[in-house]
Amino acid sequence: MELSHRSKEYEEVHQSAINHLKQLLNIPDNYQVLFLQGGASLQFSMLPLQFLKKGKVANYILTGAWSEKALKEAKLIGETKIAASTKENQYKSIPTLSDIQLNNNDAYVHLTSNNTIFGTQWTEFPDISHAPLIADMSSDILSRPIDISKFGLIYAGAQKNLGPSGVTVAIIRDDLLNENVDHVPTMLRYQTHAETNSLYHTPPTFAIYMLNEVLSWVNQQGGVKEIEKQNIEKAKLIYDAIDESEGFYKGHAEKEARSLMNITFNLPNEEQNKRFLTKAKELGFVGLNGHRSVGGCRASTYNAVPMEACIALREFMDSYRKEHS
Structure with missing residues (x-):
C-alpha cells in the first residue's frame, strides 16, 4: 500500500494483473486493458461523453435497474433510444435477439450482461456490426468464457468477481481509441489511460494488487x-x-x-x-x-x-x- 505507483515493484504487480486478465479472458491483441476508478457508475457517463456525437443515438437495452441508470446518464449527454426492454414483465426475462431494434445512426448499443437485482443474465449476446456493442459486466465478468471480439468496450466494477471495490476494469478495442475527444475532460478520456498504461495518475494500487491475487487464484482453479x-x-x-x-x-x-x-x-x-x-x-x-x-x-x-x-x-x-x- 505504501509503494510508489512509479516504482519497479508496483510496476510488476500492475503488469501482471493486465497479463493475467488478457490470458484468462483470451483478450485479442487489438484491445487495451485499462484500470480506472469511479466504478461502473462513472462509466455510465464516461462512455457517452466519448462516443455519443451530435447526429448519433445511444441505443440501450433495458433489463434492470443498472441499465436504466446507464440510460439516465446518457440522456444528459445526447440523444438516446431504447433498443429493447423487459420492464413490462418486471424484468423477469432477457429480450430475444429479434426484439432488439437497431438504427443506422447508432453511436453504440449498450447492455448489462447480468442483472443482480432481478436475477437474470444474458446467455447469448447479439451480433452487432454497424456500431460498437458495449457491455456493463460488473456482476458476471470472469464467471464464464466470453467472446471479447463481439464487443467494442466492456467495463466492470471489481467488487463481485475481480476483487475488492476501488478499481474498475475496462477492455476497449483499439479503433475506439481514435475518436476525437477534444471536448472531454482529460481524466474522462479512455485515451488518457490507454496512452499511459493506466498510470496517468495514482491508480488504486492495493485494489489492483488484490485483483492480481484473485486472477492468480482463478488460474489455479483451472481458468x-x-x-x-x-x-x-x-x-x-x-x-x-x-x-x-x-x-x-x-x-x-x-x-x-x-x-x-x-x-x-x-x-x-x-x-x-x-x-x-x-x-x-x-x-x-x-x-x-x-x-x-x-x-x-x-x-x-x-x-x-x-x-x-x-x-x-x-x-x-x-x-x-x-x-x-
Whole structure:
C-alpha cells in the first residue's frame, strides 16, 4: 500500500494483473486493458461523453435497474433510444435477439450482461456490426468464457468477481481509441489511460494488487472454464431447491433467463419471507435479503462463494420448506 505507483515493484504487480486478465479472458491483441476508478457508475457517463456525437443515438437495452441508470446518464449527454426492454414483465426475462431494434445512426448499443437485482443474465449476446456493442459486466465478468471480439468496450466494477471495490476494469478495442475527444475532460478520456498504461495518475494500487491475487487464484482453479463449471453446479443446487419445492419457493426470473450469479426468489407470502431470512441469519447465512427495491430473497453465488455454502443453503431451504409448508 505504501509503494510508489512509479516504482519497479508496483510496476510488476500492475503488469501482471493486465497479463493475467488478457490470458484468462483470451483478450485479442487489438484491445487495451485499462484500470480506472469511479466504478461502473462513472462509466455510465464516461462512455457517452466519448462516443455519443451530435447526429448519433445511444441505443440501450433495458433489463434492470443498472441499465436504466446507464440510460439516465446518457440522456444528459445526447440523444438516446431504447433498443429493447423487459420492464413490462418486471424484468423477469432477457429480450430475444429479434426484439432488439437497431438504427443506422447508432453511436453504440449498450447492455448489462447480468442483472443482480432481478436475477437474470444474458446467455447469448447479439451480433452487432454497424456500431460498437458495449457491455456493463460488473456482476458476471470472469464467471464464464466470453467472446471479447463481439464487443467494442466492456467495463466492470471489481467488487463481485475481480476483487475488492476501488478499481474498475475496462477492455476497449483499439479503433475506439481514435475518436476525437477534444471536448472531454482529460481524466474522462479512455485515451488518457490507454496512452499511459493506466498510470496517468495514482491508480488504486492495493485494489489492483488484490485483483492480481484473485486472477492468480482463478488460474489455479483451472481458468474461467473451470470457474464456469463450478458456478453452474452451485447455482443448480439452489435452483433445484426452488423447482422441487412445489411452488413454496417461487423464482423471479424465467427459467431461460436465470442468472448463475444471483438467484432471486420469494416464499408464499411476505411473512414467510421475513421468517425465512431471520432463521437464515441465525444460522449464519449472510446477505440473503433481496434488493430493497424488490424485496424477497437473493442468493449470490459469485466466484468466491464456495460449493459448501451453496450445499448448506440448499439443505436449509429444503428443511425450512418441510417444516413450514
